[in-house]
Amino acid sequence: MAAGRGWGLLALCGALSACCWLLCAGAAEQEAAAGASRRRRLSQEDGISFEYHRYPELREALVAVWLQCPSISRIYTVGRSFEGRELLVIEISDNPGRHEPGEPEFKYIGNMHGNEAVGRELLIFLAQYLCNEYQKGNETIINLIHSTRIHIMPSFNPDGFEKAASQPGEFKDWFVGRSNAQGIDLNRNFPDLDRIVYINEREGGPNNHLLKNMRKAVDQNPKLAPETKSIIHWIMDIPFVLSANLHGGDLVANYPYDETRSGSTHEYSSCPDDAIFQSLARGYSSFNPAMSDQNRPPCRKNDDDSSFVDGTTNGGAWYSVPGGMQDFNYLSSNCFEITVELSCEKFPSEETLKTYWEDNKNSLVNYIEQIHRGVKGFVRDLQGNAIANATISVEGINHDITSANDGDYWRLLTPGNYKLTASAPGYLAITKKVAVPFSPAIGVDFELESLSERKEEEKEELMEWWKMMSETLNF
Amino acid sequence: MVFNWATLVQVLALIVSQVHGFPKPEGSRDKGIYNRELSEERPLEEQIAEAGAGKIRKTVPTENKPEFRNYSFTDDLNLLKSVTGKERNEKERESIRSSLYDHQQPAPDDADSTKNRRLVDDYDSTKSGLDYKFQDDPDGLHQLDGTPLTAEDIVQKIATRIYEENDRGVFDKIVSKLLNLGLITESQAYTLEDEVAEVLQQLIANEAKDREKESEDLDYPPSRTDSDTEEKQEEKMSVETPNVADQVGVMNGEIDDTLVNTWPSSSVLERRNELPSEDNFEDLQYFPNFYGLLKSLNSEEAKEKETLITIMKTLIDFVKMMVKYGTITPEEGVSYLENLDAMIALQTKSKLESPLTSTKNKLLAGKAEAYLEAIRKNIEWLKKHNKQGNKEDYDLSKLRDFIDQQADAYVDKGILDKEEADVIKRIYGSL
Numbered sequence: 001m002a003a004g005r006g007w008g009l010l011a012l013c014g015a016l017s018a019c020c021w022l023l024c025a026g027a028a029e030q031e032a033a034a035g036a037s038r039r040r041r042l043s044q045e046d047g048i049s050f051e052y053h054r055y056p057e058l059r060e061a062l063v064a065v066w067l068q069c070p071s072i073s074r075i076y077t078v079g080r081s082f083e084g085r086e087l088l089v090i091e092i093s094d095n096p097g098r099h100e101p102g103e104p105e106f107k108y109i110g111n112m113h114g115n116e117a118v119g120r121e122l123l124i125f126l127a128q129y130l131c132n133e134y135q136k137g138n139e140t141i142i143n144l145i146h147s148t149r150i151h152i153m154p155s156f157n158p159d160g161f162e163k164a165a166s167q168p169g170e171f172k173d174w175f176v177g178r179s180n181a182q183g184i185d186l187n188r189n190f191p192d193l194d195r196i197v198y199i200n201e202r203e204g205g206p207n208n209h210l211l212k213n214m215r216k217a218v219d220q221n222p223k224l225a226p227e228t229k230s231i232i233h234w235i236m237d238i239p240f241v242l243s244a245n246l247h248g249g250d251l252v253a254n255y256p257y258d259e260t261r262s263g264s265t266h267e268y269s270s271c272p273d274d275a276i277f278q279s280l281a282r283g284y285s286s287f288n289p290a291m292s293d294q295n296r297p298p299c300r301k302n303d304d305d306s307s308f309v310d311g312t313t314n315g316g317a318w319y320s321v322p323g324g325m326q327d328f329n330y331l332s333s334n335c336f337e338i339t340v341e342l343s344c345e346k347f348p349s350e351e352t353l354k355t356y357w358e359d360n361k362n363s364l365v366n367y368i369e370q371i372h373r374g375v376k377g378f379v380r381d382l383q384g385n386a387i388a389n390a391t392i393s394v395e396g397i398n399h400d401i402t403s404a405n406d407g408d409y410w411r412l413l414t415p416g417n418y419k420l421t422a423s424a425p426g427y428l429a430i431t432k433k434v435a436v437p438f439s440p441a442i443g444v445d446f447e448l449e450s451l452s453e454r455k456e457e458e459k460e461e462l463m464e465w466w467k468m469m470s471e472t473l474n475f
Numbered sequence: 476m477v478f479n480w481a482t483l484v485q486v487l488a489l490i491v492s493q494v495h496g497f498p499k500p501e502g503s504r505d506k507g508i509y510n511r512e513l514s515e516e517r518p519l520e521e522q523i524a525e526a527g528a529g530k531i532r533k534t535v536p537t538e539n540k541p542e543f544r545n546y547s548f549t550d551d552l553n554l555l556k557s558v559t560g561k562e563r564n565e566k567e568r569e570s571i572r573s574s575l576y577d578h579q580q581p582a583p584d585d586a587d588s589t590k591n592r593r594l595v596d597d598y599d600s601t602k603s604g605l606d607y608k609f610q611d612d613p614d615g616l617h618q619l620d621g622t623p624l625t626a627e628d629i630v631q632k633i634a635t636r637i638y639e640e641n642d643r644g645v646f647d648k649i650v651s652k653l654l655n656l657g658l659i660t661e662s663q664a665y666t667l668e669d670e671v672a673e674v675l676q677q678l679i680a681n682e683a684k685d686r687e688k689e690s691e692d693l694d695y696p697p698s699r700t701d702s703d704t705e706e707k708q709e710e711k712m713s714v715e716t717p718n719v720a721d722q723v724g725v726m727n728g729e730i731d732d733t734l735v736n737t738w739p740s741s742s743v744l745e746r747r748n749e750l751p752s753e754d755n756f757e758d759l760q761y762f763p764n765f766y767g768l769l770k771s772l773n774s775e776e777a778k779e780k781e782t783l784i785t786i787m788k789t790l791i792d793f794v795k796m797m798v799k800y801g802t803i804t805p806e807e808g809v810s811y812l813e814n815l816d817a818m819i820a821l822q823t824k825s826k827l828e829s830p831l832t833s834t835k836n837k838l839l840a841g842k843a844e845a846y847l848e849a850i851r852k853n854i855e856w857l858k859k860h861n862k863q864g865n866k867e868d869y870d871l872s873k874l875r876d877f878i879d880q881q882a883d884a885y886v887d888k889g890i891l892d893k894e895e896a897d898v899i900k901r902i903y904g905s906l
Contacts, residue, residue, distance in 0.1 A: 047848070047849070047852070056838070059890070059891075060842050060845060063846065063849075063885075063890070063891060063895070064845050064846060064848070064849040065849070066849075066881075067846055067849035067850050067853060067878075067899065068849035068850070068852045068853050068856075069853065070853060070874070070878060074881075075885065075890050076888070076890070077888055077889065077890060080889075086888075086889050086890060088890065135852065135856040135860075
């Protein structure tokens with residue numbers, strides 16, 4: 001076509017008409033549209049677009065993963081944020097939607113502090129990555145997906161994220177968007193079970209499942225944010241075994257306990273499973289070159305990272321955190337959770353996301369694999385029926401776990417020799433000796449005899465003896 | 476698409492100049508422009524553009540003829556001379572052809588409908604001559620029983636011939652023969668061309684009306700959204716829409732089967748300009764996508780409809796104006812309007828049940844692409860996976876049912892919007 005003499009005018013005219021008959025919509029949609037149009041500008045790799053996803057894009061990204069891998073994925077929602085956004089989860093497993101007896105459940109939760117954005121994005125990338133790799137025939141991933149039920153919640157605080165992301169320009173305030181829409185810091189909002197366990201340690205009392213009447217306590221507690229309530233229900237409904245909670249603002253893998261025993265600001269506060277937690281935390285950090293670099297300078301000049309070892313730290317040793325989600329998991333359920341700080345900057349520029357993914361993808365996968373460690377099995381009665389809620393205790397570790405609805409249990413342990421005892425009300429406990437390697441998990445099943453059965457048995461035995469005696473003695 | 480148009484562009488100059496010719500029936504506004512003397516110094520395009528102005532007037536339907544039959548023969552001849560002086564390569568021939576069509580420069584206050592009749596008489600008077608001359612002509616411009624044809628017959632016959640053969644070379648041959656033999660004057664040749672063109676248009680319009688009655692609607696079936704390739708979409712469109720494009724092809728002696736968008740005939744556009752009523756969509760059928768868009772608006776969106784039509788009209792007028800003033804070439808104008816209609820197609824394609832909102836449409840289009848991509852990957856993997864495992868072919872209908880079910884469940888749970896679910900279902904439905 002020739003010169004643009006009148007072309008400019010025509011172009012204007014066309015642009016006007018285009019605008020007009022597409023009838024501009026509201027600001028929110030425009031914002032989303034801007035995001036949508038940005039989408040293809042930035043780096044893309046294998047369907048993973050390395051850019052920040054706002055709520056609509058987050059949803060779309062998860063839906064796209066589901067559409068690509070519908071046989072191994074399922075999207076569900078755990079509840080709604082204060083402003084009504086769905087707390088979306090994508091589960092990846094060979095039988096999405098179902099708990100397979102014996103198959104351990106894993107979860108990743110990101111973006112609990114809305115302005116700590118890297119975790120959110122990494123989890124979206126991870127979901128896409130797992131789907132891609134599965135279809136490419138990556139055996140590690142295939143085996144992982146076939147043997148684990150992986151739940152990924154990219155954002156626990158979508159409202160906070162929107163607030164943080166809405167800040168103009170690159171500079172993001174250290175606090176804006178951290179809390180939920182009510183101004184609640186979700187990682188201080190969980191019932192403080194640390195205090196209770198410390199009391200129990202001193203004075204005797206349960207060492208697990210410390211929130212009595214959990215559902216009632218949660219539903220009636222006015223101090224809990226809707227997000228917190230949703231998560232607690234989630235934890236109660238699914239027998240999670242291993243979890244990680246992704247944050248930003250530093251670079252370390254943090255493990256329980258977060259709250260110091262004495263109440264001081266810094267104090268190593270080990271939990272009964274300190275050994276396995278250290279190992280689990282290293283299971284993340286060792287695959288992240290930046291995190292595990294002992295010579296790495298601290299994120300900020302005056303930061304005290306003296307507690308950091310091999311890219312890991314005990315929570316209390318770093319700084320005391322009461323009411324956090326990590327410890328709540330450990331003390332109210334069977335789930336072992338660590339807190340991973342992914343980035344010195346809480347909301348770094350978009351261009352860095354690809355690098356964060358490269359640095360973390362191996363860690364993210366390897367950490368899931370840690371779930372296949374220790375001892376696992378079933379607790380059943382003599383007829384082969386599952387005994388749910390049986391207690392499995394380990395000699396020398398003052399923390400018991402319980403069996404799930406199908407009688408299945410998973411006890412994470414570092415390598416060594418252990419004595420495991422399974423018990424349940426009305427049943428006779430059984431103890432077994434187990435030699436645990438680094439991995440995979442060793443299978444140990446328990447067949448428990450109920451007390452009434454035992455009584456019957458004893459009665460029978462007695463009858464037999466009496467019969468024998470009477471015959472012999474001619475009663 | 477642009478390339479296709481490029482090849483037809485010369486011919487389109489005809490139509491386009493019709494399109495961009497100046498609208499007002501009264502014509503008095505354009506008087507000054509139309510009476511501009513043609514001179515060889517002025518660029519050909521400009522002359523054509525001007526000529527286009529005249530052509531519009533020329534080719535209005537019969538009932539409107541009286542108002543437009545204003546032409547000055549002097550101008551005609553001047554144009555012809557200036558134009559025929561140029562070398563007759565393909566391109567120029569077409570320019571000339573269009574300029575021939577466009578030559579009519581109506582004198583504004585000379586609405587003389589009798590000229591037409593006189594021409595018919597002319598034909599009548601030379602009838603025998605024509606018969607004689609064309610006895611050996613393979614085109615056979617006489618009736619089978621040898622009786623001489625009336626002028627109307629001849630015109631009708633020529634037009635039909637051109638229509639059937641999609642080749643206006645027929646006409647060219649005849650006219651040039653007549654001219655060479657001195658049987659008709661140049662102006663009579665022009666007039667003859669006009670007559671033929673009119674009949675031809677009528678033929679095409681009738682055919683278009685028939686086809687339109689046949690096809691259900693201009694809206695594409697909803698399943699044919701993003702899963703179709705562009706070509707598929709275009710094929711559909713070319714089948715379902717009135718094929719005014721054929722007229723263009725005819726004039727050019729070519730016909731492009733993959734023509735997607737159709738061009739309004741001058742008569743149609745004239746009508747549109749004359750009838751400012753926004754409810755008259757008849758004419759707009761020649762912008763098939765635009766028409767489809769309008770039809771899809773419901774009665775509550777009358778205001779939007781109005782706005783759209785006004786905008787479209789304004790745009791077309793604008794383009795015409797540009798061409799008229801020589802700011803752009805007719806080809807450029809054509810291309811522009813065609814692109815416009817194509818853009819409408821694109822927007823309409825991505826528009827689902829939701830009302831017309833720009834961002835929403837863009838969003839949905841973006842999502843639809845992403846979802847389509849994801850679904851493709853799944854299907855590819857399923858095919859590969861089953862092949863490797865020597866399993867039976869994956870059951871597509873079962874998968875589709877599963878997805879549909881899940882999509883609905885997701886809508887209930889607030890994970891998917893209704894529109895998104897529909898997009899997904901449609902994509903699967905079209906596989």
